[in-house]
Amino acid sequence: MSAAVSRNRLPIAATAGLLLGAAIMVTPLVWTLLLSFKSNAELMRDSATAFSAPYTLENYRSILVGSSVSRWLLNSLIVSLGTTAGVLILCSLAGYAFARLDFPFRRTLFVFVLLGLAVPEQAVILPRHQFFALLGLHNSYPGLILPGLVAPFGVFFMTQYFRAIPRDLDEAAMLDGASRFTLFWKVLLPLTIPAQATLGVFTFLGSWNDYWWPLISATTSDRFTLTVGLASAQMNYAQTSGLGFLMAQAVFASIPILIVYIIFQKQIVRAMAGTAVR
Amino acid sequence: MTRSRGKAGHLSGYAFAGPFLLLYATILVYPLLLGIWLSFQRADLFGARTWVGFDNYARLLTDPTFHQSVLNTFVLALLIVPPLTVIALLLALALNRATRTAAVFRGIFFSSSVLSVTIVTLIWRFILTPDAGLVAEISQVLGREPLPFLSHPDLTIPSLAITTIWWSLGFPIMLFLAGLQQVPPDIYEAAALDRSSRWSTFWRITLPSLRRTLVLVIMLQTAAQLQLFGQAQLLTAGGPSGASRTMVLFIYEVVFGRWDLGYGAAAAEILFLLVLGITLAQYWAITRREAER
Structure with missing residues (x-):
């Protein structure tokens, strides 16, 4: 401070x-x-x-032995890690292109992507559900991951970051005979690691906590993420599981995200600061 | 870009940006347009479609259930956004110091925001529910009847508001803290020399410097709360008899309960316009102030 x-x-x-x-x-x-x-x-x-x-510790034992919670945890990990990896790759590539390369309609396309920031999830989620049903993507990992990959903010964020890197570096590497991809992969990308960490943490948090999309896309228990699984457990609480068991599930489900929060606290705070200054 | 690289640049530009743009077009732009088209259809989830023009919108105009959900949504936003903004601002002012204690408190106030809506509602259900909740246990010790927070028509909306404020405090606090870091310290030194009181320093210096952040927080929160869904669905199921049904919950029920996709799509478009209006208002409020400078 x-x-x-x-x-x-x-x-x-x-x-x-x-x-x-x-x-x-x-x-x-x-x-x-x-x-x-x-x-x-x-x-x-x-x-x-x-x-x-x-x-x-009985409730925690019941979670580990013979409940679906571990399965939901696994699903959440696969979906969140998959989304995070995908967003980092796609946004870095696109950010580099928008910041450094000259191609037809570059500015128009960039503005077009930024307009996506103003589209709330509500405006696309129902037709997307229809579209994914047509493609047979519901109750699958790709179906849960793909919507999270469309991250206009990530593209904006990475573009800004690439723009801030001095162009001398590119020129020097090009003189050394580096190809464009080598330049991107070996020279520029390593410099963006702080931005990757920030964007990565936020994408992971958002994906881990997402409720609306997995609620309508994953309808079979073996494809539930933790948020949807715990929602169903909460709804059925009266008939089935006890209160202690339910709360143990809540604690159990919070542990991974709290670990991420504690490890990446700095990145989170820095990213917030960035939003405010923007 | 130097001219010698022109041609290669064309190709590689699309190679790098292409994958994202392709997904953007298919998973965001296409559904957005499809949604608008669907809102003019009588359509169910299973593929039956008939063009009905503005019928769905006309039905919404006369549907008391929809009206109530719009009203509930606005009341919720009104009960959430102003207190959230004020509390977050006060906390940020108190926590804007470099001590370790302040850091611990910042951590505490932010901790709830990393939880998912499912966990937050699970926690608050067993704070508020009259048969096993913490509030009920405390009222019993005090010799009072526990209030039916999650089932009385006058109490469900305030309960949702309290839960949401508890959940959402972290982000606005962080935004305000970041905003406070941008205030040039020499202004404060000048104020201190003027023997300006804490109160007048706040009104004359701190608050005007935070105007941009203030607009950002209010608009982001309003846009978020107009889309409030999980809390209402999980804590009160929109009840009793629709007393806490929000717009998104209305859309969810229409589409996944009554299979009336076209009608739900029309309601979603109205919500989209509301949120878009708020985003534009924020943009206008910020750029206008900058133009004034």
Whole structure:
């Protein structure tokens, strides 16, 4: 944090507000964690028993043994990693082209891609569902991954990043006899790694948490992602699983994303800063 | 680009940008146009199509269920966006310091935004539900009847708003923090020399410097909340009897519950126009201010 950080102390009222706010943020998470360590039978009697021992790992064992949750986790990983890899490849290639290469309609096409930023998912999701049904893509990994690959923001972001790299580098590499692809792959791409990390983390988060598209595209349990699987578990909660088991699923499903968040906190914050300054 | 590379540049430009452009055209542009076309059809999910002109739009105009969903959506946006903006701004002001404590608090306020809507609603269901929720347990200790947050027509929308605010705080806080970093420190030093109070410094310096960020936060959040879906579908199922049905939930029910694809597509186009209008308003608000300078 640089210059504009205030150094004076916070007034007491502000400190109190901050603590209250933090408590409101944390309490639901702690409550969830407590419930997940209680036996379903005890919670059935009274969920207030969550505040006292005995605690158990039984719910987590049920997740690992014979529930669909591990399958959903695997699906989520495949879809999110596939989407992230695809977005990074496509947006880097396109970003390089828009920033560095001269081809007919380059400007027009770039503006055309930027217009995509103004299209909300609602405007395309139903016809896309129809279109994918026609292609037989529902309940498949490509069907879940492909829509996430259309990332106009990623193209914009990578184009800006490539533009900021000095052109002297290209000239020098070209004089050394490097082909255009070698130049892109060996010289420029390594320089964009910070941008790749930022775009990658955001794409992964967005894909991991996406609900609308997998809800309508994946309709069989073996193709559910975690978000859709947990939604179905939540809807059926009354008949089937207990409260503790349900909350253990929520905790279990949050772990991968929390790990990503903790590792990439810097990239996330930097990307946000970028959005605001843009 | 130097002229000597012209020809090769043509080909390689398309080789590099082509894959993205191809997907963009088939998975975004084509569905967008198909959606507009579908909104003029009587169409079901299974392929039957009849051209009906503006019939679907005319039906929407007289459909009380749709009206209620539009109203609910706007009420929700109104209950969410202003408090979210103010709370996020206040928190950003308090957390804009280089201490480790501030960093920990920033982490806390951002943590909920990495969770998916399914997990957030799961958590809040068992905060709010009267038979096993945390709020109910607390009210019982205080000797009160737990309120039916998820089933009373007057309480479902506020419950959705609270859940959404809890979920969405992180991003606006980060935007405001980034905006605060852009305020030149010498303005503050000048204010300090003037013995300007904390209050007047905020109104005269901080807030005007944050105008761009403020517009961005309000518009991004409004566009996002007009598309609120998962919370309403999972927490209250739009109920009781439509009291918390949002526009997107309406579209979802029409298409995947009543198989009336053309009608749903028309409703989606109306939502699209609303969101587009807000995006353009944001663009206008930002560029106009820059032109004033």
